[in-house]
Amino acid sequence: MKQIKAMKLEQKGKNFFFFVADPRDIIAEVQIADKDKVQEFQRPWTEKRVKDISKYVAGKEPLKKGSQKTARGFLPTVPILNLKADGHIKIEEKNGEYYLLFPEDNNEKKECLGDIEILDGQHRLISFTSKYRDADFKDSERYNMGFIAFQKLTRDEKGELFIVTNERVEKVDRNVLQNMMEWLGVLSDDDRKIYNLIRQLNKEDISPLKGRIRIEGEKLVNGLKLLQVQRVLRKSKVYDMLRDFDVEKQVKVISNYLRAWEDVFDIKFNNRRKPKTLERILGLQYILCLYPCIYNIFVFILVFTIY
Known part of the structure; x- marks a missing residue:
């Protein structure tokens, strides 16, 4: 032996x-x-x-x-x-x-x-x-x-x-892993672009979501998780519709759309104290899922008006 x-x-x-x-x-x-x-x-x-x-x-x-x-x-x-x-x-x-x-x-x-x-x-x-x-x-x-x-x-x-x-081992927060993968340069081109879009939505003054998104797994009362927002942008097809724009234009379009909802329904997407239904992640999903329909309606009205 x-x-x-x-x-x-x-x-x-x-x-x-x-x-x-x-x-x-x-x-x-x-x-x-x-x-x-x-x-x-x-x-x-x-x-x-x-x-x-x-x-x-x-x-x-x-x-x-x-x-x-x-x-x-x-x-x-x-x-x-x-x-x-x-x-x-x-x-x-x-x-x-x-x-x-x-x-x-x-x-x-x-x-x-x-x-x-x-x-x-x-x-x-x-x-x-x-x-x-x-x-x-x-x-x-x-x-x-x-x-x-x-x-x-x-x-x-x-x-x-x-x-x-x-049972007692706590897994690393997937949002933290997403940040690590971006830092290592292992995200796909698409994942990297949508990651950058979400970071800008959380950073720019124009964005109603500024400071509301948990980008790096930090503690944030009633914050929205990075991967939650990413899933919503994909599932709603909003990201697909804005894919060819630069990130500045993407942030502007999404921000203007969300601010219109804030004005009409008296809500604030940055509200973290006691968020209403539309201010939570499911509310954001509902609102963004309506974006393609509303966009198509406006396109139809514009075309009908011209002709």
Whole structure:
């Protein structure tokens, strides 16, 4: 058995260990459940997600759908493992240092199969199996990951780790991600233009929405989220109708349209204290969805007047 150096950690009287290894070696010692099958302390894994991760690791996926920028294939997150109590893979102390004893030759690997349980990160690790590794990800390519390993966990401890790694983890606000993707230059040309339009609607004095849109995930009482406004502009077809204009003209047209609604219905889209129905996101959606109809009516009246 080869030795992999590990760092001992302790929380609440429980020891666990951090070590670095090749995920191709680790997954080779896991008894993988059938795809889509319910597991005791894991969600069912899906083949599509595994294949997507495999393509990403091989550097064949864009950072965002529609982007021309290709991902490098980093996986810096740390899978969580449990070393079975009756298995041959163990962590032992030697002269004050800790080492993971890991199979080296084929006989040892066969003997240790099933000694490792995945508590978190199974899709990531399954993507490194020989069955799912992308052909462009060569066996010779060096690829290390960090791992957390527990030993001899009880059912209750496994259950708690499953809950804390799945339910209690808060996802990054998608509006924050949108800003990060714009900064990295991975938004599609269309997404970048509509992003810029919304930023200007939130910035320009002419805009009734100035200061009302949460562009960077900031706290804003009764604020409108960037992605909400983006969906409304697309769904209403307003953006499609103004696509060929520069952003200054787009802001002017939308602002004049919204100010007309403010004048007629005595509302303020910048009202964040106690917004009325039309001042909320659903009201904005309703108003903008009417824009193509109102525009066509005015065009018809203009044509009828001329002829």
